[in-house]
Amino acid sequence: MTLAPTAAARCPALLIAAPASGQGKTTATAALARLHARRGLRVRVFKCGPDFLDPHWHQLASGAAVHQLDLWMNGEADCAQRLHAAAQACDLILIEGVMGLFDGTPSAADLARRFGVPVLAVADASAMAGTFGALAFGLRHYRPGLPWAGILANRVGSERHADMLREGLQDPSDWMGALLRVAPGAAAAGAALLPERHLGLVAAHELQDSLQRLDAAADALEATPLGQMAAGDLQRWAVEFAAPAQTVPVPPLLAGRTVAVARDAAFCFVYAANLECLEQMGARVVFFSPLHDAALPPCDAVWLPGGYPELHTAQIAANTGMQASLRAHGAAGRPLWAECGGMMALFDSITLVDGAVAPLWGLLPGRVAMQKRLAALGPQQLTVAGHTLRGHTFHYSTSDSPAPVVARTARPGMAAAPDAGEALYRRGSIHASYFHAWFPSSPGAVAHLLGGEGGE
Known part of the structure; x- marks a missing residue:
């Protein structure tokens, strides 16, 4: 219609x-x-x-x-x-x-x-x-x-x-x-x-x-x-x-599902349009603070957006209740999409610019390391389950993980290469990448990452 x-x-x-x-x-x-x-x-x-x-x-x-x-x-x-x-x-x-x-x-x-x-x-x-x-x-x-x-x-x-x-x-x-x-x-x-x-x-x-x-x-x-x-x-x-020639409604691929979105000082890189897209897809959006809350709210899927986990490592590691809740969420096979800073917090540890090593949540094997120079910047696209999301990458850290890489991002107009672009890691029901996704560009891909209709 x-x-x-x-x-x-x-x-x-x-x-x-x-x-x-x-x-x-x-x-x-x-x-x-x-x-x-x-x-x-x-x-x-x-x-x-x-x-x-x-x-x-x-x-x-x-x-x-x-x-x-x-x-x-x-x-x-x-x-x-x-x-x-x-x-x-x-x-x-x-x-x-x-x-x-x-x-x-x-x-x-x-x-x-x-x-x-x-x-x-x-x-x-x-x-x-x-x-x-x-x-x-x-x-x-x-x-x-x-x-x-x-x-x-x-x-x-x-x-x-x-x-x-x-x-x-x-x-x-x-x-x-x-x-x-x-x-x-x-x-x-x-x-x-x-x-x-x-x-x-x-x-x-x-x-x-x-x-x-x-x-x-x-x-x-x-x-x-x-x-x-x-x-x-x-x-x-x-x-x-001018008015658009026609408007195609967003398909309700997340109808009846509750998506919990992290939102606090460490996880704050959220496009307002992404939240609107989730709601247009039929999702009920709830918010939680990985820094302050002891557990996830009742939900079917979790989105950990980017932010500044490197500035809050002690608080992240100390919140063992949230760590256990996220681990239980994944063990139950419920989807978790983590991008950039959200992904960083899932690794075993982080090496800060001064050389200090801090523990993180340990839901993904491997580590990240901060550096003073920019590691990646620019528009990127990611194809998952036949759907292509558009977005970008911008980060000062690098990752080293044995987790399976199921896809990689590519620059606009280019095909993905096995040795280039941002890795899309998958471990169980967790998908994680440095890639920041613009959800309205592909509701089908979002449904795949968050376990909606046609995206399991």
């Missing part, structure tokens, strides 16, 4: 991009979302490409769930459906880009061109003056037909510095303002208000003053021409999002 298409929806929208990573686009996006949410607008934020950490900040800033938009991982039809649904329900759509504006295939620029979303560039201008104008000109004109909103200067040294930057622009209408650089710890948006560690930003829920940080960023942005735009002014960036 298919659902009839609905009418197009019109809504102001911006894609916030940058010349490179580390320019401040996450802070600018969150500040803009917080500023307009405080004014009473309904704001929806999306993240371009796979990312678990930036959405924590955007959800806090906007008050709404944050979904990914990626022309490969989601697919064009899925992106169109999500944007159309958001345009019907909100007053402003913000999309944070990934890496540099033209980096990756597909890139943030490709997404902007496909859906006609104007690009707001954010650039670290701390070490430039007139070159800022050349940078803005290049970003705007490098790809013909790119929708354009303007450029926001970040980490600016002074008002005089801001004047020099603005004077360098060939088109004065490009100027969206300047966020001043301040000393670390000061409450202004030009500083590193959103702290980082080895996998990216610290999640918003881990900081007691997260909302105050966002308010400080919004306050600073409010003083810029961009921040002074009222709801009516935003209509200059209104985009008409």
Whole structure:
């Protein structure tokens, strides 16, 4: 059965991009979302490409769930459906880009061109003056037909510095303002208000003053021409999002099943769309904390998502009740899907960066080792039981296990190879991999991993 298409929806929208990573686009996006949410607008934020950490900040800033938009991982039809649904329900759509504006295939620029979303560039201008104008000109004109909103200067040294930057622009209408650089710890948006560690930003829920940080960023942005735009002014960036040609309902492959999802400081890398997909498949989703709960809740299947088990090894090893509960779950033949950090916690031990060895749960034979350098990064796909899941990989550890490898991931458009890609380990009813799956890309594969209809 298919659902009839609905009418197009019109809504102001911006894609916030940058010349490179580390320019401040996450802070600018969150500040803009917080500023307009405080004014009473309904704001929806999306993240371009796979990312678990930036959405924590955007959800806090906007008050709404944050979904990914990626022309490969989601697919064009899925992106169109999500944007159309958001345009019907909100007053402003913000999309944070990934890496540099033209980096990756597909890139943030490709997404902007496909859906006609104007690009707001954010650039670290701390070490430039007139070159800022050349940078803005290049970003705007490098790809013909790119929708354009303007450029926001970040980490600016002074008002005089801001004047020099603005004077360098060939088109004065490009100027969206300047966020001043301040000393670390000061409450202004030009500083590193959103702290980082080895996998990216610290999640918003881990900081007691997260909302105050966002308010400080919004306050600073409010003083810029961009921040002074009222709801009516935003209509200059209104985009008409066409309705998808048809919508195919998600098959109820998990009907009647309860899926327990780990969620706490150690296991927090969860796409909001994955949870929605489980529910659309008919599953009842319940949450538990492997760090704090003594046992699993009653369930038919378990999902251990990624996160930071390496930061909580003592607490993981000390929770012998949870370890026994997970072991009993597996012994009963009930499915367990573990990805990245979730998989790491199942091994016998972990070697930390300082060389210390810590015990883990021991449900999978072998060990993992942390390293200072990135071990793997990029889009990946995984074929299981004839179904192909899309997703990505991003980790700083390596694994060594004698557990059977039943499949391997592959890069987009390439076939899986026996000596390349991420391993999919299987031991009994446990499936585990470094691979982070985008569930909506293949409900059939998800059913296989979680023991649903047609997936046993």
